[in-house]
Amino acid sequence: MGYTWQYYDLVLAAIFVSLIGGVAVGQLTAIPTTTTAIAGGFVGVLLVGHGLFVNGPVDAPDDLTDEVDSLN
Structure with missing residues (x-):
């Protein structure tokens, strides 16, 4: 059975791509890298x-009141 991508995997990948993309745009264009990195x-x-x-990451607001057993 292979790995299935989850929503949060894609969010983390998109964050990485946005940051790298911001720096890349700054390096490859006349726009300052500091500006594009901040935009990314x-x-x-x-x-x-x-x-x-x-x-x-919760299904309903009631899920936020569940106690975590591993911390008790």
Whole structure:
């Protein structure tokens, strides 16, 4: 059985691509690298926000009240 990609795998890959893409655009164009790296980081922040708040890792708000047994 092979590995199946999950949503959060794709979010992490997209964050990496946005950061590397920002630096690459800065290196390959006349736009300063600091500007494009910041823009790529901003895209990464948007992806994290989507992964946390729009498509969060819980099925329902009641899941947030479950206790973690491993910490007790």
